[in-house]
Amino acid sequence: MELPFAEAWKIKMIEPLRKSTRAEREQWLKDAHYNVFMLKAEQVYIDCLTDSGTGAMSDRQWAELMLGDESYAGATSFFKFEAMVQKIFGFKYVIPTHQGRAAENVLFSYLVKEGNVIPGNAHFDTTKGHIESRKAQAIDVTCDEARDTQLEVPFKGNVSLEKLERVLEQNKGNVPFMVLTITNNTVGGQPVSMQNIRETAELCHRYGVPVVMDSARFAENAYFIKTREAGYADKTIKEIAREMYSHVDAMTMSAKKDGVVNMGGFIATDNKDWYEGAKLYCIPFEGFITYGGMNGRDLNALAQGLDENTEFDMLETRIHQVQYLASLLDEYGIPYQRPVGGHALFIDADKVLCNVPKEEFPAQTLTCELYLEAGIRGCEIGYILADRDPETRENRFGGLDLLRLCIARRVYTDNHMRVIAAALKNVYDRRNDITRGVAIEWEAPLMRHFTVQLKRL
Ligand code: F0G
Numbered sequence: 001m002e003l004p005f006a007e008a009w010k011i012k013m014i015e016p017l018r019k020s021t022r023a024e025r026e027q028w029l030k031d032a033h034y035n036v037f038m039l040k041a042e043q044v045y046i047d048c049l050t051d052s053g054t055g056a057m058s059d060r061q062w063a064e065l066m067l068g069d070e071s072y073a074g075a076t077s078f079f080k081f082e083a084m085v086q087k088i089f090g091f092k093y094v095i096p097t098h099q100g101r102a103a104e105n106v107l108f109s110y111l112v113k114e115g116n117v118i119p120g121n122a123h124f125d126t127t128k129g130h131i132e133s134r135k136a137q138a139i140d141v142t143c144d145e146a147r148d149t150q151l152e153v154p155f156k157g158n159v160s161l162e163k164l165e166r167v168l169e170q171n172k173g174n175v176p177f178m179v180l181t182i183t184n185n186t187v188g189g190q191p192v193s194m195q196n197i198r199e200t201a202e203l204c205h206r207y208g209v210p211v212v213m214d215s216a217r218f219a220e221n222a223y224f225i226k227t228r229e230a231g232y233a234d235k236t237i238k239e240i241a242r243e244m245y246s247h248v249d250a251m252t253m254s255a256k257k258d259g260v261v262n263m264g265g266f267i268a269t270d271n272k273d274w275y276e277g278a279k280l281y282c283i284p285f286e287g288f289i290t291y292g293g294m295n296g297r298d299l300n301a302l303a304q305g306l307d308e309n310t311e312f313d314m315l316e317t318r319i320h321q322v323q324y325l326a327s328l329l330d331e332y333g334i335p336y337q338r339p340v341g342g343h344a345l346f347i348d349a350d351k352v353l354c355n356v357p358k359e360e361f362p363a364q365t366l367t368c369e370l371y372l373e374a375g376i377r378g379c380e381i382g383y384i385l386a387d388r389d390p391e392t393r394e395n396r397f398g399g400l401d402l403l404r405l406c407i408a409r410r411v412y413t414d415n416h417m418r419v420i421a422a423a424l425k426n427v428y429d430r431r432n433d434i435t436r437g438v439a440i441e442w443e444a445p446l447m448r449h450f451t452v453q454l455k456r457l
Contacts, residue, residue, distance in 0.1 A: 045375030055409030068297025077296035098293025100254025120179035122186035157184030189341025191224035210249035220342030328421035360437025374423035
């Protein structure tokens with residue numbers, strides 16, 4: 001008999017979970033203004049809000065904490081971390097920052113000027129925020145396949161080369177760089193193929209435009225290249241990562257995802273001018289260039305995390321769990337962005353809550369319903385996250401309206417996946433009775449979804 005699949009690790013430490021009653025959750029969600037970011041974590045049973053900073057570190061990472069060098073300048077921890085980044089990505093210059101958006105802030109402070117245009121495959125919201133707050137424009141050039149959640153194509157995160165070329169052609173001399181996000185979080189944790197990385201970079205370089213890889217889930221992207229793209233099955237994840245980065249000019253990294261640390265980030269590049277320019281912003285924003293907002297111990301744990309999370313077994317365990325949850329939703333007929341991506345399931349709320357008009361935010365409504373059902377916290381990646389158009393101030397209803405259920409790395413078991421699927425099924429079974437959504441009572445001018453206050457209609 002063939003042995004079944006099992007995790008590539010065993011558990012050494014556990015953290016108890018708390019359940020609650022529906023009545024408690026009704027009150028808590030009302031107090032949180034129907035915004036799940038405002039819930040207390042202890043009011044949540046299974047937390048699928050994000051896979052960012054929520055992973056479980058390995059025993060080796062915890063051991064590295066003890067070896068941290070907390071010297072202000074030139075700590076051994078920095079050099080250990082720098083050497084690992086150089087080894088995995090092949091870039092010479094490395095600047096640590098406290099998280100991904102800090103890396104964006106430091107690099108974009110140097111690169112982005114008012115009026116610039118920065119194309120990208122669905123910029124993450126902080127990336128878009130850092131562009132728009134500098135009065136520059138972020139233009140989405142994701143392939144059209146990503147918009148059809150039921151279409152099964154292997155690399156739905158890809159850049160549309162036609163859309164990209166149009167932007168480059170119309171904005172010659174005004175594009176300081178292009179952002180290539182791997183995996184493409186906003187459209188469902190969907191990967192970008194090696195071919196598309198290469199062709200995107202070639203196109204940009206033909207126009208003299210450098211490419212910055214937004215790298216939060218680069219290892220998951222490499223896993224999909226290995227398992228889905230012809231010619232990569234026999235290459236290691238580390239070989240694939242090296243090749244991915246050989247095509248581009250720089251990277252910003254939220255290490256809270258594929259670095260499997262609770263906090264951390266960095267910038268890396270071979271471009272000396274960019275390095276010198278970014279360094280000037282690192283010091284006032286983040287701290288001296290050998291710690292950039294991180295503790296020595298955390299740099300050590302990150303170096304170890306990058307090393308072990310670019311091993312095939314670790315990634316296979318993770319993606320297998322996400323795919324297991326997807327297989328349960330298939331059984332219940334619940335529509336999500338197909339095929340399932342790396343870090344999360346993205347439920348197509350428009351197709352579930354068909355009776356809730358888009359002006360009443362179906363994905364946010366579904367997020368609330370799932371929390372009320374079982375204390376499971378997902379997160380809207382939809383019309384509220386999309387913010388308003390900076391010019392017209394109209395809501396941006398043009399994209400997808402999704403409920404994202406992120407799976408933390410090495411935290412929950414497959415039994416928790418079964419609970420999530422069953423809770424979703426219960427909501428799905430009464431979907432036709434849900435006819436009203438939510439309305440905005442208060443919102444911030446930029447990146448509103450973290451703090452928005454809503455009422456139930
Ligand atoms: N880029 C991508 C693709 C991201 O997904 C994130 C964060 C960032 C940049 C910013 O990094 O959080 O370390 O400052 N995404 C998290 C999420 C918050 O839940 O998807 P950060």
